[in-house]
Amino acid sequence: MSKAELKSRVCEAIDRAADEIIGLGESILRHPETGFNEKRTSTLVAERMAALGLEPQTGLALTGVKGRLKGGRPGPRLALVSELDSLRTSDHPLADPATGAAHSCGHNAQIAGMLGAAIGLTAAGAVPQLAGEVVFFAVPAEEFIDVAERLGRVEKGEIEFMLGKPELVAKGHFDDVDMAMMIHTGSRDGADTRAFLAQSSNGAVVKQIRFRGRAAHAGSLPQLGINALNAALLAMNAIAMQRETFWDKDTVRIHPIITKGGDAVSVVPAEVTMETFVRAGSLEAILDANQKVDRSLRAGAMAIGAAVEIRTIPGYLPQRNDRGLGEIFGANVESLFGPGSFKTGGHRTGSTDMGDLAHLMPVIHPYVVAAEGKAHGADWRINEPEHGYLTPAKLLAMTAIDLLYDDAAAARRVLAEFRPAMTKEAYLAYARGLFKTEHYAAPEA
Numbered sequence: 105m106s107k108a109e110l111k112s113r114v115c116e117a118i119d120r121a122a123d124e125i126i127g128l129g130e131s132i133l134r135h136p137e138t139g140f141n142e143k144r145t146s147t148l149v150a151e152r153m154a155a156l157g158l159e160p161q162t163g164l165a166l167t168g169v170k171g172r173l174k175g176g177r178p179g180p181r182l183a184l185v186s187e188l189d190s191l192r193t194s195d196h197p198l199a200d201p202a203t204g205a206a207h208s209c210g211h212n213a214q215i216a217g218m219l220g221a222a223i224g225l226t227a228a229g230a231v232p233q234l235a236g237e238v239v240f241f242a243v244p245a246e247e248f249i250d251v252a253e254r255l256g257r258v259e260k261g262e263i264e265f266m267l268g269k270p271e272l273v274a275k276g277h278f279d280d281v282d283m284a285m286m287i288h289t290g291s292r293d294g295a296d297t298r299a300f301l302a303q304s305s306n307g308a309v310v311k312q313i314r315f316r317g318r319a320a321h322a323g324s325l326p327q328l329g330i331n332a333l334n335a336a337l338l339a340m341n342a343i344a345m346q347r348e349t350f351w352d353k354d355t356v357r358i359h360p361i362i363t364k365g366g367d368a369v370s371v372v373p374a375e376v377t378m379e380t381f382v383r384a385g386s387l388e389a390i391l392d393a394n395q396k397v398d399r400s401l402r403a404g405a406m407a408i409g410a411a412v413e414i415r416t417i418p419g420y421l422p423q424r425n426d427r428g429l430g431e432i433f434g435a436n437v438e439s440l441f442g443p444g445s446f447k448t449g450g451h452r453t454g455s456t457d458m459g460d461l462a463h464l465m466p467v468i469h470p471y472v473v474a475a476e477g478k479a480h481g482a483d484w485r486i487n488e489p490e491h492g493y494l495t496p497a498k499l500l501a502m503t504a505i506d507l508l509y510d511d512a513a514a515a516r517r518v519l520a521e522f523r524p525a526m527t528k529e530a531y532l533a534y535a536r537g538l539f540k541t542e543h544y545a546a547p548e549a
């Protein structure tokens with residue numbers, strides 16, 4: 105069967121299974137689960153994979169699920185990745201009222217798309233005609249949230265890294281993968297095509313910060329207290345005053361939140377906690393901005409006579425999308441939606457842990473534009489279900505066929521042209537080296 109025929113058979117199979125695929129996406133939408141807690145979603149994926157004969161492995165980095173289809177001949181192993189986790193956006197209309205968890209980043213569509221691709225490829229009997237393997241990989245915890253909860257998991261030894269893909273790499277679960285792609289949902293607000301692929305995006309380190317002061321009566325004896333909230337506010341202002349020193353090309357983003365501001369309004373705050381990301385477009389720029397943040401935090405503590413504990417945690421590495429993979433993907437978008445329906449290039453200032461994988465193997469992280477509202481916002485909504493759930497299924501399957509057809513000639517070409525930025529060992533050593541805890545106490549007056 106020709107490659108074009110194979111692709112159209114797979115797309116027809118996906119259209120026949122439309123109700124089921126959309127139903128999977130909507131079911132996950134209504135049961136959002138945050139990173140490393142994605143039990144229901146993970147069980148759903150494993151059951152669906154088992155029904156398709158993918159023999160899933162489960163419990164990878166706590167909740168990850170991996171299944172595979174082997175081609176007719178050995179060859180490169182392509183992972184179709186999807187992310188299991190939700191975010192927390194408590195004012196989203198479909199937020200879990202107890203936890204505030206909500207799919208305001210649209211990861212539910214990723215799972216539906218990946219399972220849809222598996223349904224299409226198996227129903228059309230496509231895989232025996234391919235070389236290599238298609239690996240279906242539902243991965244935990246792409247959103248870096250719940251820092252305290254995840255630090256607790258690290259301390260208990262449940263995980264080493266606090267994001268899904270780095271943790272899976274460390275545990276060896278990407279050792280049997282040569283290249284990877286996933287499709288994220290994009291919002292129509294700010295996009296004028298049906299799909300797009302940036303060239304790159306920011307990386308980040310994550311900070312957990314604790315200011316310690318001294319409690320005292322806030323009305324009658326603040327003179328005896330040390331106000332940890334004032335130290336934190338000074339530090340935030342000092343961080344803001346660093347901004348003129350950042351180069352535009354480095355696209356630095358620093359956005360702290362206060363996670364605890366005090367104990368009681370009548371007590372001088374003795375403990376204040378903050379979290380922040382320090383994002384930028386290159387590793388060098390992240391480390392430079394991070395030093396300035398540390399300096400600012402110490403300055404806040406010093407001025408008020410407080411102490412500060414600064415924890416630095418590896419977050420995301422900057423993302424680089426593979427050009428060859430992107431061209432194959434883009435051609436499939438245009439074959440479905442016509443010329444001009446796909447755009448590529450530019451830099452995005454968000455982050456993804458696909459960036460970590462991108463240092464090790466060719467990857468792409470494109471967007472299918474099928475939502476309205478703001479990503480991570482309360483108004484985010486997949487407003488075109490067919491495009492949101494079925495198009496990613498088709499594009500994943502079509503791109504897999506392109507890569508692995510003809511004895512996987514295209515996949516072999518992509519691999520031959522790829523130069524990894526790091527070996528797995530160097531990557532893990534780098535990421536482990538980012539973990540740091542500093543204790544700074546202001547000198548006694």
Ligand SMILES: [Zn+2]
Pocket residue numbers: 191209247480
């Ligand atoms: Zn997100």
Ligand SMILES: [Zn+2]
Pocket residue numbers: 209210211246288
């Ligand atoms: Zn996302």
